[in-house]
Amino acid sequence: MADSSPLPFLPLEVKTHSGHAGCITLTPTGDVLYSPHPSSGRGIFGWLSGLVRPNKKQLIPGAHLIGAKLETPCRFTVWWAQPYTSRTGCVTKHRFKACHSTRFETPDTVAAQALVEYLRRRASWWGRASPPHVAAIVNPVSGKGSAQRLMEAQVLPLLRDVAGLRVTVHVTQARMHAAELVRGLNLSCGSSAAEGAAGAAAASGSGAAPPVDLIMFVGGDGTLYEGLQGLFQRPDWEAAVQCPMAAVPCGSGNGLAASAGLWDPVTAVVSVCRGRTEAVDVASVLQPPGNRFYCLLSVVYGSMANLDIGTQHLRWMGELRFHLGGLWEIIRGRLYNCRIFVLPPAGEGAEPLARDGNGTAGTGAASPQAVVITLPQGATEDTAAGGAGGASGAAAASSGKAGGGMHERLLPARQSAGNAGGGAGGHVSDYPAGPPLPLLASLPGLPHPLPDSLDSLPAGWQQLPDSFAILGAYNTQYLALGARANPGGRMGDGAWDVWHMAADGGAHRGKRASGGVRARALKVLLGIEDGGFAKSPGVMRTTKARALMFEQRDSATWTVLDGEEVPNLPLYLEVHQGICRLLVAPLFEELD
Numbered sequence: 001m002a003d004s005s006p007l008p009f010l011p012l013e014v015k016t017h018s019g020h021a022g023c024i025t026l027t028p029t030g031d032v033l034y035s036p037h038p039s040s041g042r043g044i045f046g047w048l049s050g051l052v053r054p055n056k057k058q059l060i061p062g063a064h065l066i067g068a069k070l071e072t073p074c075r076f077t078v079w080w081a082q083p084y085t086s087r088t089g090c091v092t093k094h095r096f097k098a099c100h101s102t103r104f105e106t107p108d109t110v111a112a113q114a115l116v117e118y119l120r121r122r123a124s125w126w127g128r129a130s131p132p133h134v135a136a137i138v139n140p141v142s143g144k145g146s147a148q149r150l151m152e153a154q155v156l157p158l159l160r161d162v163a164g165l166r167v168t169v170h171v172t173q174a175r176m177h178a179a180e181l182v183r184g185l186n187l188s189c190g191s192s193a194a195e196g197a198a199g200a201a202a203a204s205g206s207g208a209a210p211p212v213d214l215i216m217f218v219g220g221d222g223t224l225y226e227g228l229q230g231l232f233q234r235p236d237w238e239a240a241v242q243c244p245m246a247a248v249p250c251g252s253g254n255g256l257a258a259s260a261g262l263w264d265p266v267t268a269v270v271s272v273c274r275g276r277t278e279a280v281d282v283a284s285v286l287q288p289p290g291n292r293f294y295c296l297l298s299v300v301y302g303s304m305a306n307l308d309i310g311t312q313h314l315r316w317m318g319e320l321r322f323h324l325g326g327l328w329e330i331i332r333g334r335l336y337n338c339r340i341f342v343l344p345p346a347g348e349g350a351e352p353l354a355r356d357g358n359g360t361a362g363t364g365a366a367s368p369q370a371v372v373i374t375l376p377q378g379a380t381e382d383t384a385a386g387g388a389g390g391a392s393g394a395a396a397a398s399s400g401k402a403g404g405g406m407h408e409r410l411l412p413a414r415q416s417a418g419n420a421g422g423g424a425g426g427h428v429s430d431y432p433a434g435p436p437l438p439l440l441a442s443l444p445g446l447p448h449p450l451p452d453s454l455d456s457l458p459a460g461w462q463q464l465p466d467s468f469a470i471l472g473a474y475n476t477q478y479l480a481l482g483a484r485a486n487p488g489g490r491m492g493d494g495a496w497d498v499w500h501m502a503a504d505g506g507a508h509r510g511k512r513a514s515g516g517v518r519a520r521a522l523k524v525l526l527g528i529e530d531g532g533f534a535k536s537p538g539v540m541r542t543t544k545a546r547a548l549m550f551e552q553r554d555s556a557t558w559t560v561l562d563g564e565e566v567p568n569l570p571l572y573l574e575v576h577q578g579i580c581r582l583l584v585a586p587l588f589e590e591l592d
């Protein structure tokens, strides 16, 4: 942090707000030092006030600086981020709070301005000469509805007034508005498409907006998910995906923020100032007849979906709703049917499964399951379907419910070109263009419905059991601030982790989970906050997947991408390794 360049405005003579005189300098190691002059108080009153408020040296470590705030042309405070830790089970969370010095006054307004800008540039401008431009997309209804207040009370004052960053605030007006806003941004790493510039100008209500260096989502995971759709819909998506994204936790779950170490809004702001990013995988998800979604957090089904979508009416509770939903699932104890095939990374096999004579994966190797959920509206357990016929019934029911309407508006559905190679899901060429899908493209067609066995699939694919208590595919470690559902996961390793608690075969092929399964599900619930459940052998299994095919065969639940419901149709997922950049905390580390 040492700075050898001459700083003509230093040392700067100042007075503290209590009237003591002193000077501000920089130490050789880059720390900001305020040193009071001896006997600098104003006569007897200064001496007395010195007793009450000792006029001491203040040393602000350069490594912790975030900037300075100019309150008037001649008054300013110096700000830094104080590191502290909190602990959840075995996880140590590195966090920051924002602190500021006493208020300094100087008649030399030019020097004050120069010092403030110097400190901001050195601390928070990512080594640039001019401040980065942050586009903040704020969802006013996420979480308990306090995102906009947090933005105005905590985030904006620090980012704009202390760090000196350029911040453009866009408040979402409706569902999917975040996608529209991202499509319209003029990104510094995107093309200067007229559409982008015009959109940004319109969105901000001003003239031409400067190019955006970071897209910051102030809300929950759903807000970022919607923004991600917009990013990949841009004609310049190949360049645009290089623009880092940040998740400021103001939603209910905030799994992405947690997975990046942004535990609270202030820690997120400090992380923006530090500007550390990591490459993260994003998965393309294809759904017939022509929809393509992008997600970077999770695909969940059954109990994990129900505890999220089934508790939307409890949104006012914040994250507590997920725990209550999970508990309810355990009490009800239900198993869910689906069909799932995974393609593990080369050299890695899926969990060994018993096979019957015709190559179908059996369920004998898996152990009991857990539990479940709040049923989708109008669904009863009796409507749960176990076969392909049931799947189409479920799909029909869901298409009435989810309708795909929101998504189809976003990603206009195209009619499949046909059964290319025999799959009614079509071929990848029938879906919107985007990042290449070599694994799915190598299939003769996207099978719809999914086959009963591996026989028609190329070598390498594996089949998982078809009845689960818990099933989720995760990219990141956290699903919510208090749910480390994927301990040890790596969000840039090119594979997603499929966690499953499968039915036990025979006696447990019905819809009810056994007592043993409920007990294991309870272990998951109790140990999910820090991921401790994974240390108990046999509670859940995990399989890595570069691609997967999934079909819902139970109408009593939902399929959910990054916390957002998608139509009840087969989905085909392929991971794009490290395709996007995510802002992470300064001390970010993915734990084993």
Ligand SMILES: Nc1ncnc2c1ncn2[C@@H]1O[C@H](COP(=O)(O)OP(=O)(O)OP(=O)(O)O)[C@@H](O)[C@H]1O
Binding pocket: 139, 140, 141, 142, 143, 144, 172, 173, 174, 175, 176, 177, 219, 220, 221, 222, 223, 224, 226, 250, 251, 252, 253, 254, 255, 562, 563, 564
């Ligand atoms: N102005 C708005 N009015 C109504 N809904 C909106 C508006 N802006 C965004 N939304 C919707 O709000 C929903 C919830 O947002 P988000 O997912 O960010 O919060 P959350 O569900 O509380 O958090 P998490 O996903 O982390 O659990 C999203 O599905 C989004 O479509």
